[in-house]
Amino acid sequence: MPATEPLLTGDFMARLDRLDVISRKILAGKMRGERRSKRRGQSVEFADFRNYTIGDDLRFIDWNIYARLDRLFLKMFLEEEDLSVHILIDTSKSTRFGNPDKLRYMQQVAAALAYVGLVNHNRVSLAAVSNRMIAETGGMRGRRRVGQMLDFISNLEPDAGPTDLGAAMKRFALTAQGRGVCVMLSDFFDKSGIENALRYVAGRRFDFYALHILSPQEIDPDLKGDLRLVDIEDQDTAELTITQPLLDRYKANLNAWCLSVKQYVTRRGGAYLFTSTNVPFDQLVLGYLRQRGLLG
Amino acid sequence: MSFLPTFLSWQSAALAAAIAVPALLLLYFLKLRRKQHDIASTFLWKKSVQDLQVNSPFQRLRRNLLLLLQALVLLAILLAYARPVSFQTIKPGAMNIILIDRSGSMQARDVDDASRLDEARQKAREIIDAMPRDARAAIIAFDASAEVVQSFSTDRAMLRRAVDSITPTDGPTRLQTALQLADAAMAIDPAQLRAGTQAADIYILSDGRVRDADSLSTFGTVRYIPIGNPQTPNLAIVALSARRNYESPTDVQIFARLANFGPDPVRADVVLSISPIDPASPGVDQFVTQQVRQTAQILPARWTEDQRREAEKNGITARDSVEFRVELTTAAVIRIEHKISSGTSANASNITDALPIDDVAHVVVPPPKPLSIALVTEGNYFLERAVSALGAADLKILTPDQYLKDVPTVHDVIFFDRIRPTQLPEAGAFVYFGSLPPGTPITQTTDVQSQLPLFHTDETVLDWKRDHPLLRGLNIGRLFIAESMRLNLPPEAEIIIEGRQGPLAALYRAERRTHLVVGFDLLQSNWPLRETFPYFLFNTLQFLATSSELNLRESFQPGDAPRLPRSAVSRITPAPESITLVGPEGPTRIRIDAPGTAQTGAADIVLPVFRRVGLYRTDPEIPSYERLAVNLLDENESDILPSNTPPGSVGTMIAASGEEQKQRQEWWWWLIAVGALPLLMIEWWIYTRRLHA
Known part of the structure; x- marks a missing residue:
């Protein structure tokens, strides 16, 4: 390298x-940050109203609505987190x-x-x-x-x-x-x-x-002849003679395998690149x- | 005649295969030296390989396809190496003449249940079956003579029947008569007379051992089909003789010579059996085994000098003859037969001797009869001395008066010296020196005017019958005769010595008498002083007394037509009207013409041809011809090694190393080699396609 x-x-x-x-x-962050959070919190972006219950912070009561409707509503803002x-x-x-x-x-x-x-x-x-x-x-x-x-x-x-x-x-x-x-x-x-x-x-x-x-060598192997392939991780060997049907089969298998990984990930809401x-x-x-x- | 090839050197090819095939398999199954290559993970590769194997139903086969192809290429090379040859299939033409050998050697059994004649018949049937439509064939069987068994015909059933009807004889093989018959058959065929017709195909089905190989010729296209297996063993008695010791007549010496015509040396027991000829019980033969001799190793006749020397070096003492000595007081038949006691032959079918007819031989020994001689002379020193020296048991020297007073009948031979007897015994043998027999057409030419007998003077010998028993081995060319009678002989008289001016000696048989006329006075010649004279007398005695040579009776060969001397027959009283000859094939009756009636007149009686070997007897028993021994004793016939070349090199050979087969051999070699090349190319193509396509 x-x-x-x-x-x-x-x-x-x-x-x-x-x-x-x-x-x-x-997603919920830990600290206040630059990212919108699910949690209602203290930011400038208005999210919703809700009825006031005792103990709420008086600072977020919408006084304008109270003036019009004579009822207490609490203004809620989007929280921004990291x-x-x-x-x-x-x-x-x-x-x-x-x-x-x-x-x-x-x-x-x-x-x-x-x-x-x-x-x-x-x-x-x-x-x-x-x-x-x-x-x-x-x-x-x-x-x-x-x-x-x-x-x-x-x-x-x-x-x-x-x-x-x-x-x-x-x-x-x-x-x-x-x-x-x-x-x-x-x-x-x-x-x-x-x-x-x-x-x-x-x-x-x-x-x-x-x-x-x-690597490109894995996607499109450039192999020929009678080979003894050695797995560099566990030294497992595969003895084979590279033929065109085998190469075709390898590529098909590679695609199928990639697809299976992709399906697994995307079904669980992930993204596969x-x-x-x-x-x-x-x-x-x-x-x-x-x-x-x-x-x- | 198979279309498929046979292999000339399959052993070496098998050896090569034993090395090459395992080597190929070993190479194939040995681990390939693979290039090592690192990859991140093998699991996709393994899965792919697995998938391929699972998905392709013939994956295993495909995997081994290369091996299969290589094996095929190797097989092709090995097949070519095995020298395949195919024998030319018989393609009979429109005209076929099938010559089938039925001689003695064709009775040899290469396998247990079929003789060579059977094989020849089978081949003949194959030829008949293979004939094109409307083709014609003739069948000729031959041994010493030949016989058209079936003239030209398109009827296959008839031809097959004709082939089946051929029976073996024990005779020798002579081909020329058969070829002449074949030529004659072609000549009389109308189709052959048309222009443009081809000569017939002549198929010779034989083991190729013919006696007259040097004199063969024919117009037809000869194809020789050899019959027989060269590895078949045969031990044969090829020579046999028995003779009485002249000094002690009861002592008989027997010599037999054996020849081994098989592939390996053998040792044999030679058994001597004797059956006395008893006049009291005629026609009964009881052989009693007397002596058994073991021979030394008998080396194959086909061995070369080098092989024989090699065998001698290895301590094999080879001798091929045996000798017996027995005491015989009567006439007897001696049988010699051999039994193979040991052989190194590894013949699969356990045949130790393929040809039985040469395993036994007979010889007839006459009784130790003391000869009785009479000499009628007025005094001849030389002749008296010579006749006395013959060693006859009974010798009488008579004067003409003594003779005429009491004509003797007991003597075997009576010599007349310059005396023309007026009376003769009813039967017997008579020798005249310088005189003429009475009562015969033999006369002396006389002068027309003076009626005096005429003589040749200063006569010398022009020619003589060199092969006559009387003169065999004698050179009488320097004989000088001062004065000899001008003999006037009847045509049936047999001239045995011819002088420059006329006949000097003649044999004449009339009724039951045999006359030997020597037309000059011995004292007028130098003959008594020459050493040939006592020999001549001795031969005369033997010939006239026993009508045979020495003390050995004639042994006949199959195919011979023996002659019975009239003198022997005439000793039987009363004279028989017919003789029955009883032999292995059964009795045959022969009529005897009254002497002098037919043109054969007083000549010998000719017996029918002997077709089989064995012991024949005459009925009534003719003295000295009670038994007739017919033996093969023929090295040519006993040699059952099939000839590799057409007899006399006439024509071509089929089914062995001939010209046609050589071409075939190359052709097969080519075919296989050319077959291997595409296989190799297919293999290469598959290999490259798998790698790169």
Whole structure:
């Protein structure tokens, strides 16, 4: 991995400044923030009226209505809260595969998303997952934390051992504070079945985005002859002779598998985004993610 | 005649297959050396492979299709390597002459239940069945002679019946007569006389061992179909002789020679059995085994000198003859038969000897009869000395007066020296030196005017019958005669010595007498001084006394038509009107013409042709011809190794290494090799299609 190259360039960060993380759901935040909340609260945006009951704050009584109707109504305003943005990065060994490298690509995308989150005062938390929770940060807010965020991301290394996202996701679901947007970046190569992992996050609690990242070598394998394919995660081997029917069958299987992940996610209200690592990540972030509504 | 090819070297091909086929399988099942390639996850690949296998019903087959093709290519190469040849199917033409060998060797059994003649008959039936419509065929059976069994006919049933009617004989094989018959059959056929008609196809169904291979020719297209298996063993008695010791007549020496015509050396027991000929009980033969000799190893006749030397080096002592010595006081028939005691033959059908007719041989030994001689002379020193030296048991020297006073009848031979007797015994043999027999047409030419007998002077020998028993082995070319009678001989007299000016000696048979006339006085010649004279006398004695050579009676071969000397028959009193010959095929009756009535006159009595080997007897028993032994004793006939070339190299051979078959062989080789090429291309195409298409 060309570590010398910064994950985000200044020029790119400038362009990201104009973006914000958008949640399709109105989720409860922790602190008062820039985001509309489900909760009625103290903001300038009027939401509703309700009958006054004893103990209500007298400051929100609509005196004009009382003057006209001689009845006490309480004015209610929309609360504005901050947004939790959880970014999960799959650091299993399989992400080291491909050209460009999938992990590098994920790091770049994660960094971009996290930057956008931080800049817009969202609570951003990062987590590296593999067969367990590898590393995570607490919630981070504000532009000041960009450096910390970049450090965390760029120091991520692929983990040995087979991918078993289920355990890691369970732990994430249990410990994640607050609700919010959850973006998962992964190749979803999990032999035990990715559904097992996704069920923890693709629920009502999170506005879930599954970012499925595969390398072009996986999408359209350039293989020939009699091969002994070695799984770089668990050293499992598959001996096969590459024939055209096999390649066709592989592609069909890949599509079917991607579709099954997508269906699983979308049925649970999540969003599924598929991308190849040969799509430039700035194009993905600035174009593709905006189109799909994650950034706006 | 199968269309399918047979393989000439299937053993080596099988060996090659034993190596190549496992090698191919090993190569195929050995793990392919695959290029290692890292991927993120194998689970999609595995699933795909699984899917393909599940979805394609013939996946396993497809997987092995390459192996199958490779195996086919290999098989084709191996088949080509096995030298496939197909034998030309018989395609009979419109005119076919089928020559079937029925000689003795065709009785050889290559397998237990069928002789070669059966096989030949089967082949003949195949030819008949394969004939095109309206084709005609003739069947000729041959051994020493030939016989048209069926003249040209389109009736297949009749032809088949004719083929089935052929029975074996024990005779030798001569082909020329059969070919001549075939040519004759073609010539008399009207269709052959038309212009443009082709000569008939002549099929020779034989083992190819013919005696007259050097003199064969025919107009037809000859196709030789060899019959028989070259591996069939046969041990044969090929020579047999028995003779009494002249000094002690009861002592009989018997020699037998065996020949092995099989593929491997064998050892055999030779059994000698004797059946005395008893005049008291005629027609009864009781053989009693007297002696058994084990032979040394008998090496196959087909072996080369190198093989024989090799065998000798390995300690095999090879001898092929046995000798017996027995004491016989009467006339007897000696039977020699061999029994194979050990052989290295690994013949699958357990046939140790395919041809039975040459396993037994008989020889008839005459009684140790002391000869009785009379010499009528007025005194001849040389002749008296010579006759005395013959060793006859009973010799009488008489003067003409003594002779005339009491004409003797007991003597076997009476010599007359310059004396013309006026009386002769009723039967017997007489030798005249310088005189003429009485009562015969033999006269001396006389001068027309003076009526004096005429003589040739200063006579020398022009020619003599070199193969006559009397003169066999003698060179009398330097005989000089000062004065010899001008003999006037009847046509039936047999001239045995011819002088430059006229006959010198003649044999004449009349009624029951045999006369040997030597037309000159011995004292007028230098003959008594030459060493040929005592031999001549000895031969004369043997020939006239026993009508045979030495003490061995004639042994006949199948196909011979023996002659009984009139003198032998005439010894029976009363003279029989017919003789019955009892042999293996049953009795045959022969009429005897009264002497002098027919043109055969006083000549020998010719018996019918012997068709089978074995012991024949005459009824009534004719002295010296009580038993007639017919033996094969023929190396050519016993040699049952089928000939690989057409007899006399006339025509072409079918179904073995001939010209046609060589072409076929190449053709098959080509076919298979050309067949392997598309297989290879299909394999390549499938392989590339799987990889790249």
